[in-house]
Amino acid sequence: MNKADVVVLGGLSGITAAMSCRRHYPDKKVVIVRKEGTVLIPCGIPYIYGTVGGPENNVIPDGLLENNGIELVKGEAVEVDRSNKVVTMKDGNTIGYDKLVFATGSVPMVPPIPGIDKKNVYPVKKEFDYLSELYSELKNVKELVIIGGGFIGMEFADECRKGRDINVTVVEALPHCLQMAMDNEFCDEAQNKLAEAGVKILVNEKVVSILGDEKVAGVKLSDGRELKADMVILGIGAIPNTELARKSGLELGFRNTIRVDRYMKTYTDPDVFACGDCAEKVSFFDGRPSGVMLASTATSEARIAGANLFSPTHQNCGVISVFSTVINSRAFGVAGLTERSAGEIGARIVTGVAEAPDTHPGGMPNSCQTKVKLLFAKDTGVILGGSVSGGKPVGEMVNVLSACIMHRMTADDIVKFQMGTHPALTPSPIMYPIVNAACKAVIPLKG
């Protein structure tokens, strides 16, 4: 029997957990066990179909493991014997462990729509061969229907249209695409950008059945209309991949995620940890269970888990939820709560909105108008969230907001924020919209 100090089950967050463990415990033997021969960058998957040009350009190189002294075992773990601390593989091989990490991620949700198992209906699995097949098939597609206008759906729609003679339609059940993630004014902006690129968007609309014989030929909508389709992509969400954890007797919690404490240690077994999409999360804002699944959350948890394996080191403060996306060259991002999600937890808020070009003067090349909306708690002035739309810097602007949120800065603090500015890189120091949005909130906060 093979024996390691640490066995990590899974992909992206598994790599990060293993690297974190190696950094903190350089003497420990760390093994990653995973089914996939090749691990894809998960957030890069939609970009395979447009910008990056194929799945082979979106791979996390195994050299990263080698360089960090991490052993890779390719194969499927099918059983965990926690009393004897042994993982059994599908091929019968076993690996003993001292500490075990579940980083088994998530799998796409497949709704029980009649005809969902027809050929050319693709839930977005994170599997290289599967996504390569999707890539080849897409070449022959004239009518693409995407079910779900969340991030995956919107990004797939935007990428699949690039360089292809294809009609793309997004079908979203809610009144707005991206509605779970952003406030209406930003959803509208994103939808309009995608529509400008020629993508058709249907909201308040459900696909009730998939039409065709063996292969998809169309979809039927809740209003009775039928759309032609020679491919359907499903982007309606993901569910945690925790079947092995359940079989191993680990306690599952919210939406079948593995119950963990702030050290990412499972409730059930002090020698078993979990991180990423398969692990239970609580919100930074109210401590209640959170359904957020983001690569950035997963890797943050993985760093925490890896550091804590042999000694409690880092605590998880809960999910802030920070993300960004790009729709037809315009970037959108949110850190923390939106006005909608703040309303859902009953927070009394004050908002401030400011806009400015992201260069100064605005006449610099590649300047992009940038909009910032900040939310503060009415009673304390503490920042609860921020939304941004604009150009490439949006990706880091939401990270400025994440830092402000993590340390519970107030509007007064952000008014005094010492930002660096430069003509080609940022808005002007007079107009810097994160600061100016806070300035606008300060007076109503005091009122």
Add this chain to the structure above:
Amino acid sequence: MNKADVVVLGGLSGITAAMSCRRHYPDKKVVIVRKEGTVLIPCGIPYIYGTVGGPENNVIPDGLLENNGIELVKGEAVEVDRSNKVVTMKDGNTIGYDKLVFATGSVPMVPPIPGIDKKNVYPVKKEFDYLSELYSELKNVKELVIIGGGFIGMEFADECRKGRDINVTVVEALPHCLQMAMDNEFCDEAQNKLAEAGVKILVNEKVVSILGDEKVAGVKLSDGRELKADMVILGIGAIPNTELARKSGLELGFRNTIRVDRYMKTYTDPDVFACGDCAEKVSFFDGRPSGVMLASTATSEARIAGANLFSPTHQNCGVISVFSTVINSRAFGVAGLTERSAGEIGARIVTGVAEAPDTHPGGMPNSCQTKVKLLFAKDTGVILGGSVSGGKPVGEMVNVLSACIMHRMTADDIVKFQMGTHPALTPSPIMYPIVNAACKAVIPLKG
């Protein structure tokens, strides 16, 4: 006699102070008095000569004042009678005030080099007509010498070469250009980028005299060499413009800046405030006087001053010093201390360095390798500073660092930082270099 509630003397930080005052005290009459007919965006001045194509494209529109209900009086204030609270203008007009704000900025330092007053020797004044003249004269220049390899000098060198058949030479007295601002490895990178663009850089070298008859014809270096020059631009620093403050009996402090407390109120007079380059500053890190002059610092101080005029509202926590620049399309930025400046105040530090492309996968279009160096206090793990080089997102990455520094995050906090990531906008969540640089520092910090 004209009478206002608030009179603000000066340009950029004056506008921001006036706007802040109007926000906090909407009933007050606010007047800005300034000599300049047109106010330029100060950080945009070098870009007049290349990217933005002329001074008229780098102007702060007076509409900003109008929209905020701020009155503008063009003219030079020549006397302040603090006992009667009256400002006298050069044309003899007077304006009474209840509160007065000095935002008189700085003027370029002109070293006592023989020949410095010859024609075509240009200190960088922030004056529209003066800079327009420089713009016209530059058309006839074949040999440009820039004295001083700080930000102004490097940015002028980079911009003046663009689209011109011109030889540009930067003469820097220190061993590295940008040495007051960045650590050597980043200085080297910036110098190499500028040299790649065809600019000649001489370090450890001084200009000892300016040659020529009425007009400059060359410069003589400390090693005896002579360089041809038909224009010389001086970028060796600035001194506070505080002559009127001195004449008004206000106490001056470090390098003749106006002494102010944490509310930006002058030591001398409770009804007189100061902000920006003319106001004394202390370092965030040790409370000692700081010579930093940055537009972002100035506007932060201006927001504080404006809010405090009639009631103490915001306190200034001291200068973090956050800036960014672009040299031949590569961006550089620093927030807080460098290894060099940390050494100067005797801080014991641990550093962490990480690199990653600013997209993921790195094969995405416009990807740029990004390098981050973080500094932490050895004893507490608190972040003291960070340096970044890379592409456009560097401008906001230093602002992420500024937020971390302002709230005295530790390396442990930054390891757990929940950053948002996106393929087209940021490094990958596994490689995010701010987090990974902190990860690398964590172990030596505990050791």
